Amino acid sequence: NHVGATLGPIAKPKRILPVAELPKTRSGKIMRRLLRDVAENRQLGDVTTLTDSSVMDLIQSKLPATPSED
Structure with a gap:
């Protein structure tokens, strides 16, 4: 709600997913x-440019399954 009020409704995230690490390149x-x-x-x-590509698997595993759109 704070982001929506401060920056505007367009900037409000749909969801927030806490993860231990973000995908970063070798330069950070x-x-x-x-x-x-x-x-x-x-x-x-x-x-291939990620320092640790397994972080993407961790992020995907934490993401809740979404129903398919038909």
């Missing part, structure tokens, strides 16, 4: 593209 940048792919149930793109 967070791979937001991969986080979007997981959140939108899309096939993951290239993960």
Whole structure:
């Protein structure tokens, strides 16, 4: 609610998923593209630049199953 009131309703996240680690490149940048792919149930793109690609499996396992849209 704070984000919606401060930044506007468009910036309000649908859900928040706490995870132990984020997917980062060797230089320390967070791979937001991969986080979007997981959140939108899309096939993951290239993960070869991640320092630890297993973090994506951990994030996907914590994500609740979403019903398929027909």
